[in-house]
Amino acid sequence: MLLSAMLSLALPVSGLPVRAQVVEDGSDAGLAKAAIRTVLDLVAERFAALDPKVSALRRAEGGWICGSVNVKNREGLYLGERGFVVDPATRFFGRVPDGPELLNPRAAGFAEMERIREAYFRRCLD
Secondary structure, eight states: OHHHHHHHHHHHHHTSOOOOOOBTTSTTTTSOHHHHHHHHHHHHHHHGGGOOEEEEEEEOGGGOEEEEEEOBOTTSOBOOOEEEEEETTTTEEEEOOOGGGGSOTTSTTHHHHHHHHHHHHHHHOO
16 A cells, blocks of 8 residues: 555656756756756766766857756766757757767667767867
């Protein structure tokens, strides 16, 4: 009885979307709250199990947002920040691929990774 009561309380919570909680460095201060929420939701959708830390958010041309995300590996260690781009209007999210991911142009997903890399370099780097 007690177990079934506990499970019934846990079930509604598990149906809620998982979200990254905050921007680590306060770089979200000058951005619209709706855009920040979209960024955090998209990061959480992809990396919730990896305890993501979001930082270095900034506006880019066309309403896009650039930033960095750091996630944990299997050993529980953070891997280091990697850039990302988000278009809040279309909910497009792309994390900049790591160098080895771009070595084989015939690999599955190569064109999409190249598109993300180009978008980040075009919109986010000064």
